[in-house]
Amino acid sequence: MKIVIPHGIEMVEEALALLRGAARVTVLPDNSEATLRAEISDANAILMGAKPKLDRSLIESASGLKHIARLGLGVDNIDLQAATEQGVFVTNNPGLTADSVAEFTMALLLGLAKNIPRCDRVVKEGRWEDRSEMIRDNVELSSKTHGIVGLGKIGGRVAVRCKAFGMRVLYFKRNRAPDLERSIGVEYTPFETLIRESDSISLHAPLTAETTNLFDRPQFEAMKRTAFLINQSRGKVVNEGSLIRALRERRIGGYATDVYEDEPPDPKSELFRFKNVVVAPHVGGVTRESRVRGHLAVAAEVIKALRGGIPKNVVNGEVLEGFKV
Template sequence: MRPKVFIAKKVPKEVEDYIDQYCDYDTWNGSGLIPRNELLKVIGNSDGLLTNREYINQELLDSAPRLRVVSNISVGYNNFDLGAMKSRGIIGTNTPTVLDDTVADLVLGLMIATARRIPELDRFVKAGQWRGVVGEELFGTDVHHRTIGIIGMGRIGECIAERAKFGFKMRILYCNRTRKVDVENRMGVEHCSMEQLLQESDFVVLMTPLTPKTVNIMSDREFNLMKRSAIFINASRGETVNENALIKALAEGKISGAGLDVYSKEPIEPHNPLLGMQNVVTIPHIGSATAQTRFDMAMLAAENLVRALMGKEPPNLVPELRESVK
């Protein structure tokens, strides 16, 4: 009997066709994300689940007694209740590597957009306010030859460092759970404490995964350590930042600006003070949002799912759930 799969979000036809070669499947055909109560109703006879945001907890597992594999279309897997999944022997997978360059491109774009005030000046021109020579009040900040501090030197962090070093000739500081001597030798980046990174960087880029230890890793103390001229960039997860502390730092001029792809609550609420700040660039969690990268992520997630359901170790097994593979 072929395994049964539920696809909880819209994916390209090629991805469905690939799954169809090995599994029977149902898919959510509604707009947006499938409502939680609807998913709990339809997942009961599924052996595998393809998703990217659905919280995989005891409630969902109780509604899916046959479930063996959950494949995330995401590099992150903070939607996995690892304890609950371990207790059931559920295999979990993610989609690293295929989005590294795309996210790194976006981070550099956020840095340039914030430093050179591109969205603000775009609005200035379109509002008909450009009537002569641009004065100092609209000047931006250079990116080249400045110091960038990267908090979290994973694969994406390395891609950011490469662009900053060889494209913009920047000095690169980093802090990470483990020191990356090979990266230091290859690119001349400098390992340091988080305190030194915050004090010396012109751009602080947060790229750490979301874990219990990284929740609010940037808060009042950290923003107070930054240069008043520094710019903060977050393309990790919104919960890694104490958003009230960030708003306070920006409002009081403790830092110069921020470029944000993620927020403590998403979609961002319309009354959030960040939306009224000219020195903040806000984009809607689009780190991996190009057509090619999203296709590659969906296909990799499908390959992970099928391989696990066929009784083989998937290429991108979540490390904490490795013992679930028999």
């Protein structure tokens, strides 16, 4: 049995030891498609991050592949249809990074509301007189309304934290969550209403055809001019061109993100010139604790699949129809 780990994925030693006890583990030395194609040809499992892209031709070239295991949540870089046709399990790792992402969402929200990155630069660069600008711009979160798009494991945890800050919390998702409405005190509202009424909005929906460009020019025009938008979903959920236009025209209060249309983003992008934009290098779900939890969980499920079992969190459920234990 052979397990492939793409270049750039740094597995914790405990998880690597588990995998090496069950199969031959190949860690790719570079991120070229040629290397990936050569090594995946006789692989039985591959661990995946947000990159590389695993398209149909790569999946079909790996005749012995049984399991594609995503270390995170999003699977938009994997051709699910091709994997299903080949009888390959595709799994993700929901919940294990939910607390980390929820905490990071609040950090981004606070970064915007309290201008923390700007405050840091003012002190370090000896521009103490600029503090008056932050005094005018800083806002409180208490009694404000926060809107959550996608109330899953992450969105639910964000809701709990926002409620602890004294915020009213609205949410939108395809299926209502009455249990969370009762237990947390969140309010379901149509998407358009959430956009109009929220003082801040955080995005936690997966990237699909339906959510691509979910926030475009009409949504920015409907937002409060003081509202903050935090993207913890995928870069393409927000139309970057429309976002830049909205920031340029001061149609929104600010934007914070950990994800981008293209990663890594162009450091010369106009997006990074705005003072009311807070950015991070796609690290929201990465902490020491979440890495250990996530990597050990994925390793255990990969081993289960290689031994003929059904792993947890299968994304392409159709593949189970012809599967017998």
